[in-house]
Amino acid sequence: MSNASEQPAPAQWPDMEDSGRLEQIIDIIAEDGAVERSLITPDATLETLGLESMDVVMILMGAEEKLNIYLPMDNDLSEARNMSEFVAAIDRALRAGKPAEAG
Numbered sequence: 001m002s003n004a005s006e007q008p009a010p011a012q013w014p015d016m017e018d019s020g021r022l023e024q025i026i027d028i029i030a031e032d033g034a035v036e037r038s039l040i041t042p043d044a045t046l047e048t049l050g051l052e053s054m055d056v057v058m059i060l061m062g063a064e065e066k067l068n069i070y071l072p073m074d075n076d077l078s079e080a081r082n083m084s085e086f087v088a089a090i091d092r093a094l095r096a097g098k099p100a101e102a103g
Contacts, residue, residue: 009081011043014088021094025063025087032062042084049083069094 016022030037033055040049046056060071067090071077076089 009043010084010088013042013084014091016091017095021091022087024067025090028062028066029059029083029086032059040083042082042087044083045081046086063090067094 013022026037026040029035029040033049033051035049035051046052051059056073060073060077063069064071069090071090071093076092077086080086080089
């Protein structure tokens with residue numbers, strides 16, 4: 001028996017209830033991570049995109065602002081092995097409906 005972390009990373013985008021959400025999240029990654037949009041593929045990793053920890057912080061801050069959501073750097077985000085898992089983690093947070101705190 002094997003656990004989920006031993007499974008291969010997904011090579012396609014996650015299914016989302018809102019068809020425009022995937023494009024919106026990819027736009028945020030491209031804009032706030034300063035990455036060419038065409039390079040953001042499901043199997044791309046933070047490393048292959050040249051994203052460092054500060055870039056990830058900027059992406060998360062941009063997503064929080066543009067999507068009005070709180071995104072803690074929890075296990076879902078910190079353990080994402082590629083963009084498919086990273087996008088899926090943001091989508092799960094959106095569906096969980098944790099609004100950003102006013103401040």
